[in-house]
Amino acid sequence: MTQALHHDVAIAGAGIVGASVAWHLAQAGLRVAVIDAVGPAAAASGASDGAVSVASKKPGPLARLASASLLYTRDLAGQGLLAGAFHARPSYVFGQGDAEIAALDALIDKLAQIAGPVRVTGDGGAGALPGLGAAVERLVTLDGEGHMPGHKAVRAYLAAPGITPIWPARIRGLDSDDAGVTIDLGDRRLRAGHLVAALGVSTPALFPALPVQPRAGQLFVTDRGPAGTLPGSLTAAAYLVAKTDAPGVLPLPPVVIDPLTTGQFLIGSSREDHADPTRVDFATMRQLMRRAVDAFPALAERRVIRAFAGIRAAVADSLPIVGPLPGAPRITVATGFEGDGICLSALIGREVARMVQGLAPTDALATDLAALTPARFGAPLQEARA
Amino acid sequence: MTTGTIFWAGQPVPFRVGETVASALMRAGIAAFGTAPTGQARAVFCGIGLCQGCLIRAEGRITEACLLPARDGLRLSPEIGGDDA
Amino acid sequence: MRDTVLVVGAGLAGLSAATELARAGLPVLVVDQAQAVGGAIHRQPLPGVRSIASGAQKRRWAGVMAGVAAQGGRITLALGTRFGGVDHTGAVLLTGAMNRLIRPRALALALGARESVQPRPGWTLPGVETAGSLQTRLKTLAEAPAGRVLLAGSGPLLLALGAELVKLGRPPLAILEAGRPFARPLAALRLPRSYWAEAATYLTRLRLARVPILTGTHLTAIRAEGGALVAEATGGRRLTADHIALHDGIRSNDIGLPDCATLPVVRLGDCREALGARAALADGRAGGAALAARLLGRPEPAPDAELARQRAAQALLAQLYAHDGAARLADLPGDTVICRCEARTVNDLRALGPSPRARQLRLDGRFAMGPCQGRFCGDWVARLAAADNPGPDTPTPGIGAPRWPARPIAVADLLAATDETEGETR
Ligand SMILES: Cc1cc2nc3c(=O)[nH]c(=O)nc-3n(C[C@H](O)[C@H](O)[C@H](O)COP(=O)(O)OP(=O)(O)OC[C@H]3O[C@@H](n4cnc5c(N)ncnc54)[C@H](O)[C@@H]3O)c2cc1C
Ligand SMILES: Cc1cc2nc3c(=O)[nH]c(=O)nc-3n(C[C@H](O)[C@H](O)[C@H](O)COP(=O)(O)OP(=O)(O)OC[C@H]3O[C@@H](n4cnc5c(N)ncnc54)[C@H](O)[C@@H]3O)c2cc1C
Numbered sequence A: 001m002t003q004a005l006h007h008d009v010a011i012a013g014a015g016i017v018g019a020s021v022a023w024h025l026a027q028a029g030l031r032v033a034v035i036d037a038v039g040p041a042a043a044a045s046g047a048s049d050g051a052v053s054v055a056s057k058k059p060g061p062l063a064r065l066a067s068a069s070l071l072y073t074r075d076l077a078g079q080g081l082l083a084g085a086f087h088a089r090p091s092y093v094f095g096q097g098d099a100e101i102a103a104l105d106a107l108i109d110k111l112a113q114i115a116g117p118v119r120v121t122g123d124g125g126a127g128a129l130p131g132l133g134a135a136v137e138r139l140v141t142l143d144g145e146g147h148m149p150g151h152k153a154v155r156a157y158l159a160a161p162g163i164t165p166i167w168p169a170r171i172r173g174l175d176s177d178d179a180g181v182t183i184d185l186g187d188r189r190l191r192a193g194h195l196v197a198a199l200g201v202s203t204p205a206l207f208p209a210l211p212v213q214p215r216a217g218q219l220f221v222t223d224r225g226p227a228g229t230l231p232g233s234l235t236a237a238a239y240l241v242a243k244t245d246a247p248g249v250l251p252l253p254p255v256v257i258d259p260l261t262t263g264q265f266l267i268g269s270s271r272e273d274h275a276d277p278t279r280v281d282f283a284t285m286r287q288l289m290r291r292a293v294d295a296f297p298a299l300a301e302r303r304v305i306r307a308f309a310g311i312r313a314a315v316a317d318s319l320p321i322v323g324p325l326p327g328a329p330r331i332t333v334a335t336g337f338e339g340d341g342i343c344l345s346a347l348i349g350r351e352v353a354r355m356v357q358g359l360a361p362t363d364a365l366a367t368d369l370a371a372l373t374p375a376r377f378g379a380p381l382q383e384a385r386a
Numbered sequence B: 001m002t003t004g005t006i007f008w009a010g011q012p013v014p015f016r017v018g019e020t021v022a023s024a025l026m027r028a029g030i031a032a033f034g035t036a037p038t039g040q041a042r043a044v045f046c047g048i049g050l051c052q053g054c055l056i057r058a059e060g061r062i063t064e065a066c067l068l069p070a071r072d073g074l075r076l077s078p079e080i081g082g083d084d085a
Numbered sequence C: 001m002r003d004t005v006l007v008v009g010a011g012l013a014g015l016s017a018a019t020e021l022a023r024a025g026l027p028v029l030v031v032d033q034a035q036a037v038g039g040a041i042h043r044q045p046l047p048g049v050r051s052i053a054s055g056a057q058k059r060r061w062a063g064v065m066a067g068v069a070a071q072g073g074r075i076t077l078a079l080g081t082r083f084g085g086v087d088h089t090g091a092v093l094l095t096g097a098m099n100r101l102i103r104p105r106a107l108a109l110a111l112g113a114r115e116s117v118q119p120r121p122g123w124t125l126p127g128v129e130t131a132g133s134l135q136t137r138l139k140t141l142a143e144a145p146a147g148r149v150l151l152a153g154s155g156p157l158l159l160a161l162g163a164e165l166v167k168l169g170r171p172p173l174a175i176l177e178a179g180r181p182f183a184r185p186l187a188a189l190r191l192p193r194s195y196w197a198e199a200a201t202y203l204t205r206l207r208l209a210r211v212p213i214l215t216g217t218h219l220t221a222i223r224a225e226g227g228a229l230v231a232e233a234t235g236g237r238r239l240t241a242d243h244i245a246l247h248d249g250i251r252s253n254d255i256g257l258p259d260c261a262t263l264p265v266v267r268l269g270d271c272r273e274a275l276g277a278r279a280a281l282a283d284g285r286a287g288g289a290a291l292a293a294r295l296l297g298r299p300e301p302a303p304d305a306e307l308a309r310q311r312a313a314q315a316l317l318a319q320l321y322a323h324d325g326a327a328r329l330a331d332l333p334g335d336t337v338i339c340r341c342e343a344r345t346v347n348d349l350r351a352l353g354p355s356p357r358a359r360q361l362r363l364d365g366r367f368a369m370g371p372c373q374g375r376f377c378g379d380w381v382a383r384l385a386a387a388d389n390p391g392p393d394t395p396t397p398g399i400g401a402p403r404w405p406a407r408p409i410a411v412a413d414l415l416a417a418t419d420e421t422e423g424e425t426r
């Protein structure tokens, strides 16, 4: 099939991963189109917290990739691209009771092993930070991490020249061959040399063989208070347990309090096996807010003005899926980032852009990136036909 | 008509029983209720608890002055900067 | 609580629905965040204050309250109590005087209307409020504010409010009406008689007090100057006032109320469709009876014909008052605030570029992201965003999409609420 190409590369999905890939390809001089069913940051990337965190990652490939991505995100912020999106700040992890105190010990060990950009700068009691409450028995202070609202990063990436936005346009099917990919948008078809599928939790609609599952998380947003009362995120050690171990019994509610630059607070989050963004409940809200207030009592003065569920794209083996689709070399997938996509987006964007251009991965990361290949689910995997 | 006194930033303001704090303040000629975190003036706009323009601080809570019933001795202050003392 | 039907809103719609539900034998809890019953139109005066309502209004409200009283203990009324929302499990959070987490059998939402006020430079100044806000104080206090009052915008409420000010001995400086409602008297004849009678009373009172009613006149900007408010209007007019009340119509207050699959939820009165008092009364009655029938497995009553009549009358009123005011949005100075909560301006909207999607308007623009949840800016943001990119492919962004919760919830209240959702018995 020889058809004129509309675009060198089409990116399916204008979430933070698709946007980062698009920017990196456009920087390399390729003609890129970004297609989204709704618009930029319409799914998880616009409904999440934005911790760029190494502390919360499972030891192994994920923690190493997160370290590298954190460094790279800082670079991109330093160069100006993500300056308005990424915000460096300390992170605090607190614990109460034996299980959480033990999780904090494990955290300190893990960070020492990684020897990456995140350092433990304090380990003490509630007194280490003004304004903490009785629920903080032990507080570990980390330096080097930051926060990045997903939608701000998406906006920054997509503002680059050379990117054609195509939305609202839902991709109904794909047809790939040796020379490229035909994309069915219902009312029209597009032809691109490559397709990068960054569809988040919607991945199985086009790639039924990829085992991506929805994992919802409720988030609560408060009104504005005086900014700066909490200098960084305050995370319960139970959250690390929830993210890194099999989600079994948690000692206490896994709350994360993230102060926003507006003086608002973002409080999360649960892990639930459904894909309904409107499913929020008072019981979960009370459970998380109670612990949040016990840890940071000034929150009792705030009001919750918005609540919603963001839908993470979870994978059975808890690793993202990144790489060429077996049997369809013109299609590259980048999905399954569960609760880590904001953090990993900068690095994944760079590396997927290299894959698409036929370049080798950045040396030090080759092994860890190889662990993310879709081929681990068997081959060949077929895309949904146009 | 029964009356009582509330305190706005320490100043006594009379009210009638059943009246909201916003109504009492406005009758006393106080239309600006301080400053919002965005820098805008806090003031009554919708009068029925929807617009969130009239927020003030009362007993450690941020609340709509237009919904809050006045109570004798109630101490109120602007959302930011004032103590209710 | 499991047997109780929760009615939110103690206005015409809520209380007439409560009466029908109780009449059918169901226990009803009515909550309202205001300190008095009556809702927008029948807001009751403070204890010991004489009502300024007309004879017809008093009779209508007396009828509603007699209906409630006849049901005795089957209707419980909780004032000063805010409905925070219903979650997907059917749990409802109430805060304020009655601070509880409950699981009602069904939910009737009669939250009334919100006023629509078109953004203008200076509309965020203290002393500038909605016409309904000023009217609520007149009704509760039977007293007009000291100083000069200017009424501006569009719609019959301005005449009603002006007449009430006259009655209280403080006629407004003027009424600036953007439309020309008196320009087509023949068309106006098709309005129901009751509308005529009401309008005639208001106009007579306003004429006797020599209140200028300037039709086809837009209030374009407000400035604070020398402790007063200076209003600029079309036609080169300039008026100095101490209070300015704005009003550009009403919209249903149906925000933050996503549907809930686990319990029957109905919307009633202005909350369902903003059609005014007569429709709210009829809709509350019919909707209450229909909900009762549904809960008790009885045949549903026929819909009330009054609603269709009022819909037609309101449509005609809208035609009579039609004006080009919204077109002025495009000419607003860039620094005009559109979103009051977050102080976001016309320039902030334009900075989003062409054809912003709803998510971009919210996340990048921060429009409709403040605590009023877009009740006062959502419609205008959507119009401005669409007006900047006319074209078949740019649908009006649904910026006021269902949100949750129904209103801001104080964290302290959330935590202090008595949990009655588990293990309760009758
Ligand atoms: C509650 C919560 C908290 C989180 N907190 C953090 C955190 O603190 N730190 C962190 O790093 N990560 C966090 N995450 C995870 C992070 O948000 C995600 O991993 C990341 O946003 C995923 O980005 P994405 O681009 O892969 O997918 P998405 O943002 O989901 O984007 C997918 C896009 O594809 C589009 N699409 C889908 N189907 C089609 C189709 N057929 N055609 C066209 N377009 C289509 C969608 O409209 C959407 O815009 C959190 C997530 C949640 C839910
Ligand atoms: C400010 C204003 C003034 C009006 N004046 C007139 C007039 O003079 N003449 C006329 O014909 N029509 C008027 N209208 C139209 C009027 O809305 C209807 O005629 C009629 O009042 C509608 O009745 P309702 O029962 O549907 O709602 P409403 O009478 O508005 O009652 C709704 C009730 O719900 C309560 N409520 C809202 N949100 C919550 C919550 N989250 N928790 C608890 N309680 C809540 C409110 O406090 C209110 O008491 C006015 C409308 C407004 C907004």
Ligand code: FES
Pocket: B043, B044, B045, B046, B047, B048, B049, B050, B051, B052, B053, B054, B055, B064, B065, B066, B067
């Ligand atoms: S004036 Fe609008 S909430 Fe009080």
